[in-house]
Amino acid sequence: MNVKICGVQDKETALAVAASGADFIGFVFAESSRQVEPEVVKEITPALPGTIKKVGVFVNESPDEINRIAAYAGLDIIQLHGDETPTECEQIDYPVIKASSIREPHDLERLSMYNVAYSLVDHPGGKYRGGSGQSFDWQILNQRTSRHSQIILAGGLHPGNVQEAIKTAKPFGVDVSSGVETDGRKDVSKIQAFVMQAKTMNKEMKI
């Protein structure tokens, strides 16, 4: 199971995320309580091993600005968490994770409009466009077709429910932000527990 830990804001936490065995680390450049400046991420990314993919999260930013920040900050992958069109996704010079809100089975149809590396499925959200800590009905994902491969499941995951989520939705990967925090800050013991729970499912399900 592939694991992404999102909303990292400092080098110490980033190193702990890499040491936990996570496959992707996310930095939020969009408006959020977890927003981080490109100058900060530029100092963090060279300290991380090449094995962990550095993901920049953007909401309704222009492709030119995203490409500029990605090159400057040393990103590998771009996560688009707003109303970006399929054309805008194709203007990104990096592999794209396109996030979509899932309320009902019909929402899955939207995923195949995008020619992107990964589709991330999330709860419709709260104050910001993501990171709300709320989950949706994972059973909906059982109605996806083979066109919907490389699904990353997000929204309200935490160490206590990630195994059930994986069993139900059988995603390519899982993504978490709020669920590995205590009092709004990343909590290394929760990050380690989340990665351990998700990777254990890997072995049990042989996926």
Ligand SMILES: O=C(O)c1ccccc1N[C@@H]1O[C@H](COP(=O)(O)O)[C@@H](O)[C@H]1O
């Ligand atoms: O984490 C944020 O603050 C954020 C802000 C704006 C867009 C996306 C954001 N994070 C993404 O939101 C989902 C779900 O997060 P949570 O686990 O429910 O808190 C996840 O994909 C994050 O990458």
